[in-house]
Amino acid sequence: MEHHRIILSGPSGTGKTYLANKLAEYVITKSGRKKTEDAIATFNVDHKSSKELQQYLASLAEQCSADNNGAELPVVIILDNLHHVGSLSDIFNGFLNCKYNKCPYIIGTMNQGVSSSPNLELHHNFRWVLCANHTEPVKSFLGRYLRRKLIEVEIERNIRNNDLVKIIDWIPKAWHHLNSFLETHSSSDVTIGPRLFLSCPMDVEGSRVWFMDLWNYSLVPYILEAVREGLQMYGKRAPWEDPSKWVLETYPWSSASLPQGGPALLQLRPEDVGYEGCISTKEATTSKHIPQTDTEGDPLMNMLMKLQEAANYSGTQSCDSDSTSHHEDNLDSSLESTL
Template sequence: TPQEVFIGSVSVNATTKWDSLDNVVKRTFKDYLLRIDPVSNLGLCAESILSYHIGDVVRSKEVEVPDLLPCGYLVGDNMQIHIMLKGTKQNSIDALVFETLIPKSLVQRYISLLLEHRRLILCGLSGTGKTYLAQKLAEFLAFRSGKDVKGGAIATFSVDHKSAKELRQYLSIIAEQCESRNSSDLPTVIILDNLHLVGSLSEVFNGFLSAKYQNSPFIIGTMNQVTCSATNLQLHHNFRWVLYANHMEPVNGFLGRFLRRQQVEVEINSGVQNPELIKILDWIPTVWNHLNKFLETHSSSDVTIGPRLFLSCPLDVSSSQVWFTDLWNYSIIPYLMEAVKEGLQLYGHRAPWKDPTEWVQKSYPWSAVSGPHCSQLVNLRPEDVCYEGHPKRNIGPKSVPTSQSEVEPDPLLNMLIRLQEAASYPSPQNDSQHSSGLHTEDLESTL
């Protein structure tokens, strides 16, 4: 079913001719692309338009000019012009690009990898949109093969810790069908979600990988991290691996494109622009980027936040303020607390402490008249993540660090310091002649 997206409004009067309307439709589409993706326009252009419809009237290069002028068909409740983009029937990915908001060059790469190698793994953190993309790629391949998406052309297997054995059995059955004459009954695409929960991918795929290559379904897998078995699949079994990371396209630009699409639809339905709402929706992606830079500074890129958390922003000024306050206090701050605390334990102090809440309060897009929500944001204090108590080398009050090791203490050295302190600290439950119970042998075995 084609996705319906409002892209703009146009004026048609009694003297508007079809060629004039053609140009207006193309210009409206190009303006929309520029607003959604000012950098590359998603790689689309006016040539991406296959046709546009007014009721039952189709306007395209292959169809003759209708008998009446456009105003003759825009009557009553029939006041919408539907633009159809080129898709699988035209051997084009333009409709898929428009729907997914992923730049055309990247979508073309994913499709090319699938058509050539038939096996693709999307690897990235949770919340980056891997499962959504896998589903859209599967639908494209199913339509391309002439199959009905709702008729079993796509099979989805969501992996959990207990289902690795069931997955191996399922793939073995698929492999047997590939070898038989009933291969036409196979699904066109199999989506394997959460493959990182499988202990050994090579073991799970062992029976399937020996099946007839050309008869086997397309495989699209998703996983949260790269494993040795994933690399082995890539090297020896023709799987292709795509990194789906927060710091690179299509993930790092998706949130902005998604919110701008929402914003345009609100403007069309209301008929007016709301500068304050525009400011808020432009600000949300900057908050997301700031949080991820903070996490990378005090932990690593492995704990950054995907854009999914911010996609539910309400398209109303007051509602969005309440939404953000709740999101910040009850979701973001608790997550930052745990992620940064673990990062400090692993990597030590690597940068001066800067509370991300202060940055949010300084750049706060809602006006003071909207309410006191800015002051209700919970701060992330150094003591909340054990920042102040984390051991670091004493380089003296006036000395200047001369090497990276002085700025970033070695985690193993920090652990040794803590263990040595614990070994010499008297137990509160014993007298002064008893030690805490951690001896030199224990220290060596712990290290």
């Protein structure tokens, strides 16, 4: 409460809006003011409302600075989805002359950090709270939530289903596996929050159908788009490995529960995201040939090919097979980054 102004930042689906509302309710309780509709003002930000938000905050700052202010201001202002704002510093510029002790509490949420965050922290006394999937409390939230949900069902039904326990233990592992894949090929900003997985049904067959639909119609389309953007921004940083491979290898539902001729889990091919010609780690140690069609007419690639040939020739004369393989792997990684 001593900071007055905080921004909850992190990937989508990590519970930032829920936490903002709970914090607002806590502030109202601690302030001693009755919990009314006017006590908390919520502003849902979009691409078209930046100017409107700036005017609202400037007007609010004027009211806070007025000596005779008869209007009753909200205790807390929630600014949801601040990532839609082009410049946070411009939006909050009206708060420069605002009397700190009279200003309402500001709780903002945004899907990721922005370059203007240091300016906000220094000049406007904002405090940033990271809600990341790889740190607590978000990291273990899904497991805690599903286990609690399972226990409630077990108490209600007075029965324990070991198959369902196995499934509930597996769901958070699958979530972490997908986020690890997304971080490898893009960044932590595009990782998936636990929200999508909270609706897992508490029965074996229902959970199987639920996960099949979630994977095929929500997760796979999102992953494909996120990895495509990651490739454009960062290039190829790691060998391709289909995330569905791990899912199928650790699948907690028995094969007997799978319907004959029913829908199967979609798999992600490297060509779907622009990984055409990507060489896996195993293949890279056995074959270093780059198709001629990829390099014809490209002076840069021709030069790199000549450098690779020279390095390979030198390596065979002075290095053993293990060190040569390691050197070529590094060179292949450089080539992939260039491509």
